Each structure stands twice: as C-alpha cells, then as structure tokens.
Amino acid sequence: MFESRQKVISNQYPAWKYLLLLIAIILGGIYAAPNLFGDDPSVQISPAKSVQFDDATQGTITQALAEAQLEPKAIGYENNQFLIRFHSADEQLKARSVLKETFGRQAVVALNLAPATPDFLRSLGGQPMYLGLDLRGGVHFLMDVDMEAVVEKTYLRYVDEIKGSFREERIRYLSIDYDTDHLLVKFRGETIPETAEAVLNKQFPGEFTLTPVENEAAWILRLLPITLKEARTYALKQNITTLRNRINELGVAEPVIQQQGDRRIVVQLPGVQDTAKAKEILGATATLEFRLVEEKGDAYRAQKTGYAPNGSRLYQFRDGRPILLKRSIIVSGDNVINAQAGISSDSGSPEVNVTLDGVGGRKMLATTKENVGNRMAVVYIENRVETIEVNGEMVKKRSTTKDVINAAVIRGQFANRFQITGLDSPQEAQDLSLLLRAGALAAPMEIIEERTVGPSLGQDNIDQGFMSVIVGFILVLIVMVWRYKTLGMIANVALTLNLVLIVAVLSLLQATLTLPGIAGIVLTVGMAVDANVLIFERIREELKISSIQTAIHAGYEKAFVTIADANITTLLAALVLFSFGTGPIKGFAITLSIGIITSMFTAILGTRAVVNMLYGNKPVEKISI
Amino acid sequence: MSQTMDNQMENKQINFMGYRKHAMVFSVILIVISLAGLWVKGLNFGIDFTGGTLVELAYEDAADVDAIRSTLVSNGYESATVQNFGSAEEVLIRIAPMEGMNSAQISNQVMTALKTDHSEAFELRRVEFVGPQVGDELTEDGALALIYALIGVLIYVALRFEFRFSVGAVSALIHDVVITLGVFSWTQAQFDLTVLAALLAVIGYSLNDTIVVFDRVRENFRTVRDGSPEEVSNLAINQMLARTLMTSFTTLLVLIALFVLGGEVIHYFALALIIGVVVGTYSSTFVASSIALSLGVSKEDLMQPVKEGADPAEQEAELNRIFLEQEAARELKQKNKK
Numbered sequence: 001m002f003e004s005r006q007k008v009i010s011n012q013y014p015a016w017k018y019l020l021l022l023i024a025i026i027l028g029g030i031y032a033a034p035n036l037f038g039d040d041p042s043v044q045i046s047p048a049k050s051v052q053f054d055d056a057t058q059g060t061i062t063q064a065l066a067e068a069q070l071e072p073k074a075i076g077y078e079n080n081q082f083l084i085r086f087h088s089a090d091e092q093l094k095a096r097s098v099l100k101e102t103f104g105r106q107a108v109v110a111l112n113l114a115p116a117t118p119d120f121l122r123s124l125g126g127q128p129m130y131l132g133l134d135l136r137g138g139v140h141f142l143m144d145v146d147m148e149a150v151v152e153k154t155y156l157r158y159v160d161e162i163k164g165s166f167r168e169e170r171i172r173y174l175s176i177d178y179d180t181d182h183l184l185v186k187f188r189g190e191t192i193p194e195t196a197e198a199v200l201n202k203q204f205p206g207e208f209t210l211t212p213v214e215n216e217a218a219w220i221l222r223l224l225p226i227t228l229k230e231a232r233t234y235a236l237k238q239n240i241t242t243l244r245n246r247i248n249e250l251g252v253a254e255p256v257i258q259q260q261g262d263r264r265i266v267v268q269l270p271g272v273q274d275t276a277k278a279k280e281i282l283g284a285t286a287t288l289e290f291r292l293v294e295e296k297g298d299a300y301r302a303q304k305t306g307y308a309p310n311g312s313r314l315y316q317f318r319d320g321r322p323i324l325l326k327r328s329i330i331v332s333g334d335n336v337i338n339a340q341a342g343i344s345s346d347s348g349s350p351e352v353n354v355t356l357d358g359v360g361g362r363k364m365l366a367t368t369k370e371n372v373g374n375r376m377a378v379v380y381i382e383n384r385v386e387t388i389e390v391n392g393e394m395v396k397k398r399s400t401t402k403d404v405i406n407a408a409v410i411r412g413q414f415a416n417r418f419q420i421t422g423l424d425s426p427q428e429a430q431d432l433s434l435l436l437r438a439g440a441l442a443a444p445m446e447i448i449e450e451r452t453v454g455p456s457l458g459q460d461n462i463d464q465g466f467m468s469v470i471v472g473f474i475l476v477l478i479v480m481v482w483r484y485k486t487l488g489m490i491a492n493v494a495l496t497l498n499l500v501l502i503v504a505v506l507s508l509l510q511a512t513l514t515l516p517g518i519a520g521i522v523l524t525v526g527m528a529v530d531a532n533v534l535i536f537e538r539i540r541e542e543l544k545i546s547s548i549q550t551a552i553h554a555g556y557e558k559a560f561v562t563i564a565d566a567n568i569t570t571l572l573a574a575l576v577l578f579s580f581g582t583g584p585i586k587g588f589a590i591t592l593s594i595g596i597i598t599s600m601f602t603a604i605l606g607t608r609a610v611v612n613m614l615y616g617n618k619p620v621e622k623i624s625i
Numbered sequence: 626m627s628q629t630m631d632n633q634m635e636n637k638q639i640n641f642m643g644y645r646k647h648a649m650v651f652s653v654i655l656i657v658i659s660l661a662g663l664w665v666k667g668l669n670f671g672i673d674f675t676g677g678t679l680v681e682l683a684y685e686d687a688a689d690v691d692a693i694r695s696t697l698v699s700n701g702y703e704s705a706t707v708q709n710f711g712s713a714e715e716v717l718i719r720i721a722p723m724e725g726m727n728s729a730q731i732s733n734q735v736m737t738a739l740k741t742d743h744s745e746a747f748e749l750r751r752v753e754f755v756g757p758q759v760g761d762e763l764t765e766d767g768a769l770a771l772i773y774a775l776i777g778v779l780i781y782v783a784l785r786f787e788f789r790f791s792v793g794a795v796s797a798l799i800h801d802v803v804i805t806l807g808v809f810s811w812t813q814a815q816f817d818l819t820v821l822a823a824l825l826a827v828i829g830y831s832l833n834d835t836i837v838v839f840d841r842v843r844e845n846f847r848t849v850r851d852g853s854p855e856e857v858s859n860l861a862i863n864q865m866l867a868r869t870l871m872t873s874f875t876t877l878l879v880l881i882a883l884f885v886l887g888g889e890v891i892h893y894f895a896l897a898l899i900i901g902v903v904v905g906t907y908s909s910t911f912v913a914s915s916i917a918l919s920l921g922v923s924k925e926d927l928m929q930p931v932k933e934g935a936d937p938a939e940q941e942a943e944l945n946r947i948f949l950e951q952e953a954a955r956e957l958k959q960k961n962k963k
Contacts, residue, residue: 447756450753515891519883527875562837566833
C-alpha cells in the first residue's frame with residue numbers, strides 16, 4: 001500500500017509531456033507572431049474579365065508610379081493579382097488614382113491593407129488574425145432575394161414555352177393564365193385534346209403535374225417542387241454572380257459575397273467608405289426584356305383608349321412616347337452576359353455591344369431570322385421591393401416601372417453578339433450599356449440588414465478591445481500572485497501561454513475576430529484561471545491532511561473531473577451561441593470555445609509540468625501557495 | 626463522523642443551507658421585482674430586435690443635438706431620437722421603422738439632410754439598419770437559443786449527475802436570467818444582440834459554478850459517510866467557497882475592465898455579464914443546491930451513476946480504500962511534522 005502510494009506521489013512528468021508542451025509553445029509562438037507586424041497600406045490590381053496580365057504589366061505599373069514620383073515599398077504578384085505596398089496611406093491614395101487612370105477598365109484597382117508578415121513566417125503559413133468588419137471598418141449587407149418573383153417568372157416562362165409548343169403542334173387552346181402557384185391551361189371546346197398531354201410530357205418531361213379541372217376542358221399545371229427549387233437556386237446563383245461583377249466595379253480588395261440560407265446573400269465590403277454609392281449599385285434591381293415592336297397597331301390610339309391590339313402590349317419610352325410591343329419576350333436580362341459602350345468602326349457613331357448567353361443567342365437567332373427590317377425594343381424594368389408595416393403586419397410591397405429604353409431596326413440576323421446603334425451620343429451609349437448590365441439580374445433583391453462601421457470607429461474598437469484585454473489580463477495576474485504566491489506565478493505563465501495559443505489558433509483558423517470576439521478573449525482570461533483556482537484551492541485543502549507531494553498530486557487529480565465538467569457546460573453554451581448567432585456573436589462563441597480548450601491544456605498540463613519541475617520528486621519542506 | 630468532517634468542523638463553517646429559507650425568500654422577492662419590471666416597463670430593445678436605423682456620427686466640435694433633431698423632424702423623420710453618445714462630439718440617431726419608406730435608403734437621406742442643413746463637418750462612425758423581418762427572426766432565434774441552452778443543460782446535468790440536480794441547476798439559471806433581465810428592464814439599459822449573447826455566456830458561467838459545487842456534493846456523499854444531505858451540501862459549498870469567490874473575483878475584474886475600457890458598443894454586454902456573474906455566484910451558492918435538496922436528493926441517488934453496474938461490495942471496498950489512504954496520508958503528515 002505504502003509503496004504504491006509512493007509511486008503515485010512522486011510528481012514527475014514523462015519526457016513526452018514536456019516535449020508536447022514545448023511544441024505547443026513553439027507553434028503557438030510562430031503562429032501568433034504574424035500579428036505583431038501590422039499592415040502595409042497597399043493597392044491591389046486584379047485584371048478585369050477577359051483581360052490577362054503579362055510580363056509587361058509590372059513594367060507599366062512601375063513606370064506609372066515613377067512618373068507620379070511614388071516609391072512603392074514592394075510589388076508582389078500572386079494569384080493573378082498585383083499587390084503594391086506603400087509606406088504611407090497618402091502614397092497609397094495617390095497611387096490608386098494614378099493606377100486607375102493607367103488601367104482604366106482593364107483592371108480593378110482597390111485599396112487594401114496587406115499584412116506585413118515577414119517571409120519566413122509566411123512560408124510556414126503564418127498569417128495575422130482575420131479582422132471582422134467591426135474592427136477594420138466596412139459595410140455588411142444582407143440581401144433578400146424575392147423568391148416569390150422568381151416563382152412567378154418561372155411560371156411565366158412556361159406560359160411562353162407551352163404556348164409555343166401548342167402552336168407548333170396545332171393544339172387549340174383558349175388561354176394559359178398564371179395564378180400564385182399554378183397555371184390554368186384552358187382549351188377550346190368541350191374536352192382536352194388527346195395529344196396535348198403527350199406533347200407536354202415530351203417537351204417538358206418531369207417538370208410539372210397536370211390536374212384536370214372538373215367539368216371544364218382545363219388543367220391546373222403545377223411545377224414540381226424540384227423544378228421550382230432549381231429555379232430558386234439558379235436565381236440565387238445568378239444574383240451572386242451579378243453582385244460580384246457590380247462589386248468589381250466598385251473596387252473592393254477582399255469582398256465577401258456568400259449565400260446564406262436558401263434566399264439570402266451576405267455582402268461584406270471591407271474598407272468601403274462611400275456606402276451610399278455601394279448601396280445604389282447593389283440595391284438597383286432591374287431586369288431587361290427584348291421584345292419585337294408591333295408595327296401594325298396605332299400606339300397613340302392605344303394610349304388614348306387604353307386598349308392594345310391583340311397580341312401586343314402598350315409601353316412608353318422614358319419621355320412618355322407610346323409604343324406597342326409584342327407580348328412574347330425574345331430574351332430577358334438573365335441572358336445578357338455583357339454590354340459595352342463603344343464606337344462603331346465603320347460609321348464612327350456610338351454603339352453598345354451586347355453579348356448574350358447560349359440560350360439567349362439561339363432564341364435571338366430564331367427571332368431575327370424572320371424579322372429583318374422590323375424593330376426590336378429593349379424594355380428596362382425596375383423592381384423595388386419594400387417591406388412596410390401595415391396595421392402592425394409586415395407586408396412586402398413590390399412596385400414596378402417599365403420603360404422602353406431603346407427601339408432599333410433589326411438590320412440582319414444575329415445570335416449572341418450584336419450592336420445597338422443609332423444612339424445620339426457616347427453618353428447615351430454609356431448609359432444604355434450600364435442599364436443593360438445592371439439589368440442582368442435574375443430576381444429583385446432587397447437590402448434587409450446593413451451594418452456599416454467607419455474606419456475611425458474600427459480603429460477605436462481595436463484599441464479599446466486591446467486595452468481591455470491588457471488591463472484585464474494584468475489585474476488577473478496581480479490577483480493570482482497575491483493569492484497563490486509561487487503557484488500563482490506559475491498559473492500566470494500558463495495564462496500568458498493561453499493568450500498566445502488563442503491568438504495562434506485564431507490566426508491559423510483564420511476565424512473572424514470581432515469586437516464581441518475580443519470580449520470573449522477577455523472573458524476567457526477571467527475564467528481560464530478557474531482551473532488553476534480549483535486546483536490550488538484543492539491543494540491547500542489537501543495540505544491540511546497530507547504531505548506536500550500527495551497534496552499536489554491529489555489537488556490535480558481530484559480537481560480534474562470538476563474542471564472537465566465545468567468546462568464542458570460552458571462549451572455547451574458556446575455551441576448554442578455559435579449555432580444561432582450571426583457574425584459578431586459567432587466571433588464571441590469562437591473565441592470563448594477556443595479559450596476554454598486552450599485553457600484546459602495550459603492550466604492543467606502546463607502548470608503541472610512547471611510544478612513537477614519545481615517540487616516533483618524531491619523533499620520539499622514548504623510550498624509557497 | 627469521518628475524519629474529513631472533523632477537519633472541516635475545525636474551520637469556520639457557514640451554514641449556507643441553514644439560511645436557505647431566507648435565501649429562498651430573497652430570491653423570490655428579486656424574481657417578483659424583476660418580473661414586475663418586465664411586465665411594467667418591458668425591455669428597451671435595440672434595433673437588432675425592433676428593426677430600424679441607427680446612425681452614429683462624429684462631429685469635429687461639440688454637436689448641436691437639438692439642431693440635428695429639428696433638421697431630421699423637418700425632413701419627415703418625426704420618430705428620430707438624437708442623443709450624445711460617449712462624448713459631446715458624437716451623436717447617435719435612431720429612427721424607428723417607418724411605413725412606406727425604403728428603409729435601406731434612410732441613412733443616406735439622413736446624411737444628405739444633415740450635410741445640406743448644417744455646415745459643421747462630421748464623419749460617419751457607424752450605420753446599422755435592420756429590416757423588420759430580420760428583427761423578428763433575431764428575436765425568435767434569440768428566445769429559442771436561450772431555451773435550447775437550458776434544455777441542453779438539463780440533459781447534460783441529468784446524465785452526469787441526477788435529475789433533481791439538473792432541476793436545481795436549471796432553476797438557478799432561470800433565476801439568473803430573469804434577474805439580469807429584471808435589472809435591464811428597471812434601468813432600461815439597451816437590450817441588443819450582444820446582451821443576448823452575454824445572457825448565454827451567463828448561463829455557461831453560472832452553470833460552471835453550480836457544477837463545481839454539485840461535483841463536490843457528489844464526492845462528499847461518497848467520502849463523508851454519515852453526514853445528512855444537508856450537512857454534506859453545506860460542506861461542499863464551504864469547501865468551494867474560496868474557489869467560487871476567487872473565480873468570480875477575477876472574472877468580475879476583467880469584466881469591469883471591459884465595461885470601462887471596451888467602448889460603447891460592448892458596454893451593455895459587459896453590464897449583462899457583470900450582473901449575471903454576481904447573481905450567478907449567489908445562485909450557485911444558495912439556490913441550486915437548496916432546490917436539489919428540497920427535491921430530496923440523497924446519498925443513494927448519486928451512488929449509482931458514478932460507477933455503473935458496480936456491485937455494492939466493490940463500492941464499499943472503494944470507500945474503504947479512500948478512507949485508508951486518507952488515514953495513511955494523515956499519519957505521514959504527522960510524521961513529517963515531527
């Protein structure tokens with residue numbers, strides 16, 4: 001019995017535990033280190049779509065900067081991007097305007113803060129912590145895609161397509177009408193034509209269900225959930241792509257554009273200061289439609305009477321002139337890939353070059369083949385969605401304005417590339433191309449949340465957060481030494497290591513550090529000593545009844561279960577926080593969780609190692625606690 | 626009486642469980658006051674929950690709050706509130722969600738109006754706009770998160786200890802959350818998303834304290850062989866008192882640092898945690914154990930979960946071993962003294 005206990009209380013750690021600790025200290029040091037070096041104000045240049053940087057590009061940059069008498073700290077090229085570092089923010093701003101002029105539309109020139117991590121650390125994968133928008137300044141938008149509009153649009157597309165295939169197969173139908181979640185397909189006569197179902201099934205296999213309406217020659221057509229889901233996913237993706245292009249025009253260094261849930265998009269623009277412009281560009285939600293002009297009817301008469309001739313619809317130009325357009329849409333804004341203003345090479349007059357995607361090109365070819373000499377109009381549809389409160393309930397209100405922005409004669413057949421000419425001025429061409437590009441948005445979107453932090457507040461947040469960590473930390477250090485003497489000092493070493501490890505893990509994971517995240521670190525500093533407090537109080541207690549070696553051993557052993565239990569419950573709360581929380585709150589949950597885990601390591605293994613080294617396996621008369 | 630008990634008796638012992646009736650009355654009074662506050666005054670919800678727009682501006686010189694307000698009112702923002710924020714130069718403008726106005730544009734319009742009406746230069750510090758639907762979702766998610774956290778605790782403690790302990794723990798947590806909310810309602814301190822996060826952290830923290838005590842109660846049930854549940858609990862609380870106070874003290878220290886130095890954004894977060902830690906320390910000492918006791922927790926309840934399937938003889942042997950070990954340790958110590 002006595003011997004077995006003797007073995008227990010020797011208080012020695014095997015070499016591998018010291019090794020483990022040493023490795024943790026070294027790795028922690030390496031990966032926390034990049035945070036010490038700060039940032040360089042820099043300019044980031046990335047090529048515009050379809051532009052490729054080559055060897056000469058760097059020469060162009062150096063030359064442009066030299067002409068402006070700007071001396072960069074360094075020029076780097078990585079991931080098809082140039083990163084030019086400067087000594088001051090002043091130089092950075094000057095350089096941006098110089099480079100913007102040099103590259104024009106060929107490249108996106110954006111301001112950035114590039115971490116000044118030394119090369120040897122970077123080669124090991126070391127990076128500073130990723131600061132959230134509340135610390136670095138910037139804009140956070142949450143956009144909601146109007147999925148009801150997507151559903152409506154999808155149904156309306158089917159209306160056109162079904163009508164087309166009915167006409168081809170000479171099936172006589174009366175009407176196809178859209179109602180919130182279905183189409184009502186009515187036929188002429190008493191019964192549904194026998195061939196109708198076969199035609200639809202062949203043309204659109206497995207895309208919808210048909211339910212006959214009682215006592216009527218009609219179907220209710222419902223799209224299958226999977227078809228609608230595809231439409232929604234597509235709309236979301238399309239909107240993300242469009243947003244990305246628009247943001248490139250803004251010139252933001254590290255934009256984040258992410259899907260959130262099944263109908264929302266998060267847009268984060270670090271460092272953007274002109275939020276009004278950002279909102280304007282992001283918030284515009286317009287779509288386009290290309291339609292044939294109905295040349296037979298009298299548009300002015302239709303405007304007076306309010307009745308458009310069969311198969312056509314009344315529209316207006318922006319200046320109020322009426323025009324009749326055919327009901328069917330040739331292609332819509334979804335199919336527009338690009339639109340660029342330019343000067344026609346043969347006539348020298350302004351024009352807009354439009355590029356459509358494959359589907360759009362095929363449809364355009366089919367239409368223009370038969371309509372050379374007729375006019376085609378571009379309708380610009382602006383959708384605004386607002387959520388307003390009516391009698392305490394949230395109601396979505398959609399308002400739409402439709403303007404014909406251009407109507408031009410089709411000079412010959414074309415497919416996915418064509419020019420719109422006959423514009424009055426280069427400015428008009430510029431405006432039209434902008435509208436066309438802006439119109440390439442699949443579904444209306446609404447900003448439902450905005451959080452903007454100005455750069456000065458971001459810096460204040462960093463300073464204040466840093467200050468609270470330091471002050472809190474020092475206070476805890478003092479209290480621990482006051483209460484636990486030598487062992488308190490050991491705990492303080494562990495606490496310091498804990499702080500280093502938290503920073504290292506955060507840097508390695510590149511988890512976003514937010515202001516609540518810093519608060520989480522502060523809180524962790526306060527709570528991390530709990531493990532040591534538990535152990536030390538237990539050792540004191542045990543010292544009353546047993547030898548020093550036994551007391552140390554028992555203190556650590558017995559407190560362990562308690563520490564584990566207590567920390568698991570805190571982790572549980574952090575997990576709930578993480579799973580429900582948004583941005584900043586997630587940051588709090590992350591630092592809290594990391595802090596709890598690293599503190600277990602440092603407060604138990606770390607302090608024990610030092611304690612064993614000091615007191616283990618030797619006759620100790622007195623322990624300073 | 627075992628040796629351990631004797632030893633403890635030599636020390637000063639506070640009869641916490643003896644005060645438990647008083648503590649109960651005290652807690653009930655606090656809870657009633659808190660609920661009354663919530664009923665009468667409600668919480669001063671921030672825009673995270675109500676929706677609306679918040680604009681923080683920093684002027685170069687002291688800002689003229691009244692002039693700013695009248696500019697806003699004359700531009701159609703009757704509901705706008707303007708106040709200094711942190712310093713005389715900084716102002717905070719809040720605008721409630723408005724009917725028929727595209728809310729995302731409000732902040733732009735506010736800035737334009739202020740720029741045209743006043744010559745004083747200002748800098749945009751912060752804009753927060755939360756759409757009504759987001760506000761509703763956050764409120765719902767927040768409430769759910771609190772409930773999930775409590776259910777998670779209930780299950781964990783029930784598995785790790787015993788069902789009556791988990792009722793005790795959860796009651797203590799509800800106690801803490803309600804009283805913290807009560808303070809927020811009576812002071813009308815702003816309740817925003819960070820405060821909700823703080824409440825969840827309070828749950829984690831206060832539970833931490835409670836678990837530590839329960840853990841010791843369980844251990845004492847095993848080692849202190851003939852104490853009544855009440856004595857055993859009392860002993861556990863006393864044994865853990867130094868630790869509880871010490872940890873609460875260090876945590877409060879860092880929280881006060883955060884409260885004073887962390888800036889306005891984090892102010893209420895720190896406040897919620899400070900209240901929560903104080904109340905949590907009290908509740909883990911007075912509330913959690915006494916509820917478990919009132920529900921009739923006894924020694925036998927805790928014997929089983931510790932070593933599942935172990936037969937009583939083995940457990941008896943284990944207890945003997947612990948006892949002997951302590952005896953031996955005591956002998957050793959006496960020897961050392963000589």
